[in-house]
Amino acid sequence: MSLGELSPQSCILGTGAYAPAQVLTNADLEQRVDTSDAWIRERTGIGERRVAASDEAASDMAKVAAQRALEAAGIQATDLDMIIVGTISADMPLPACAAFLQAKLGARQVPSFDVAAACAGFVYALSIGDQFIRTGMAKHVLVVGVELLSRVLNWEDRTTCVLFGDGAGAAVLGPASGDARVLSTRLYTDASLASSLCIPAGGSKEPLTAEGIEARRDKVHMVGQDIFKVAVKNLTSASRTALDDAGLTSTDVDWVVPHQANLRIISQVSQRLEIPMDRFIINIDRYGNTSSASIPMALDEGIRDGRVKPGQTVLMCALGAGISWASALARM
Ligand code: ACO
DSSP states (O other): OOGGGGSOOEEEEEEEEEOOSEEEEHHHHHTTSSOOHHHHHHHHOOOEEEEOOTTOOHHHHHHHHHHHHHHHHTOOGGGOSEEEEEOSSOSSSSSOHHHHHHHHHTOOSOOEEEEOOGGGHHHHHHHHHHHHHHTTSOSOEEEEEEEOGGGGSOTTOHHHHTTBOOEEEEEEEEEOBTTBEEEEEEEEEOGGGGGGEEOOSSSSSSOOOHHHHHTTTTSOEEOHHHHHHHHHHHHHHHHHHHHHHTTOOGGGOSEEEEOOSOHHHHHHHHHHHTOOGGGBOOOHHHHOBOGGGHHHHHHHHHHHTTSSOTTOEEEEEEEEGGGEEEEEEEEO
């Protein structure tokens, strides 16, 4: 019997997503840096991505996704007992994006906080929300992944600026009903690769200076190949562990909703898990890597277009800066 079967459980009551209107194509990027549509598609699977308007903040995007998730869940913002936002591009360093989101949604004075686990942020938030519902401390938890990475990219660095996009996704967790439930979640961090994916300046270690800004040390720096190798390995092992925890195997999975960082990573995870690519929900071609937003955006897309049906089993897995990675298994 898995741990989940021994305790009260949560389930995903509804999801929502938001993508800013402005589309930035690979052809547009060819005008900015020394790259090509062919390179970007072949190496990453990305065709275009969205960029937020100059007057949009992370909490604005999160608000739309959250409202759609609340509507799908059939509850009001005032019913929420907790708001957890996975983000590394909050409105400002202080306070949390979740605080602004609480105000914009008109929620009560419930605990509202951010989780800084980069691309794994949504799955971290989902797992934390699940724990609070399991212990009876909360009934309805809003979990959000939102990123406005276009603001923290070096648009002269072709090794990073072609990869990312802006977006938001949300899910409302509530008490398990019927077969629907979060079956298992697993969270991990390995700091040994922290410097392979980071924003070096702007924190307490290296406060922003004019020289730091000039050197773009306030923007995302990544050694892509370091991350690629561990991504395939860790996403596979975390997925297997989530399945083991729930007493399930790959054949029980109806849909995999992976973090959308690179189509080649997803393809290698598919091979290792022996789950065919046609059971993966993939939208990296249209949105690029939206970090913590990628899983809830893809999950919402799969639910709304009818691929993900009630009663089906969905495996989520993500890895990002930290490096932090996570997996979650849910029956819808
Ligand atoms: N256009 C054209 N050429 C490029 C570009 C570009 N945009 N970017 C890099 N290149 C060049 C490089 O300079 C290099 O040239 P060289 O051989 O002359 O030196 C060549 O292409 C190959 O570069 P690699 O870095 O080896 O390319 P790779 O196949 O590894 O792909 C990529 C790079 C896409 C970044 C890949 O490594 C990757 O996806 N890594 C994982 C990213 C990830 O999962 N991140 C975690 C989530 S993000 C987060 O947490 C915020």
